[in-house]
Amino acid sequence: MPRIVVDVMPKPEILDPQGKAIVGALPRLGFTSFSSVRQGKRFELTVDGEVTEEILAQAREAAETMLSNPVIEDVVNVEVLA
């Protein structure tokens, strides 16, 4: 069954405390090449049947109104998984 993927990231200007904690822990495991980490969210919306333009529009609206908070987050990607 087709799935629509929605990716949400904290806005660039917002400090991401979780990402900061992760980047602090990586060198302790020997991963020293990464200067910054930002943690976002990925949602997979399963559709029973064909993904029409209308359903995709609904997914975009859900992403903007519920899956993300525009004060602190950006929807960076909405796409259909084959």
Next chain:
Amino acid sequence: MSELPLIGEAVAIAAEPRLAGARIGVVTFPGTLDDRDAARAIRLAGASAISLWHADTELGEVDAVVIPGGFSYGDYLRAGAIARFAPLMTRIIDAANSEAKLPVLGICNGFQILTESHLLPGSMIKNDHLKFNCSNQILRVENNTTAWTSDYALDQEIAIPLKNQDGQYIADEKTLDALEAENRVVFRYVGANPNGSRRSIAGISNAAGNVVGLMPHPEHAVEAGYGPETPGGAGGIDGLGFFTSILTKIVGGAK
């Protein structure tokens, strides 16, 4: 909700029919924790506490609403994000924005629900130190003209508990400047900033002053001997003023 005996008799205002006629709703969502404490604080102030359920489609006859703390829907998605779309929240948002300007107080998770509802600007993210914070916190009351703070003196310092994980208040600089210019920063943390909140903001109001949200918990500081005690303070009841303030507004008392 069964009536618990009131322990803090020293602070309980003698119940007057005029006061008990004031009906203050307390909303319970799945995962709400502090609804009973909020109801108790309302009764200690002398008003009647009305239990409201998130799935209700009608608000009923209430003069004000408290959205209490806890972890509605386990803080899934974002703190307050799913509760914001509860049927009752739609009624509360409409009533708060209506001509009648229903007074609404959001405490902790309730504050998060109010920002997710866009009744209050900004948002809360994880504490900057990433740890759950539980402490007695001193706040300065910087606006005593809201529906929920009129019984405090301007710049009065009060001590009430603070307990949260996602308590860092953030908004863009333009919004923060507007909040300051419009005197809508109602509470500010005194001393070290406990969670990285912008400009040490602990609580804000909407433009009309009927909607107030804050992270610390006034409902846990309403009985003598139970709230944080500070030298020269009121003996652990610094939070009671929220509930007497709204009662004063509802019954139209002299102030």
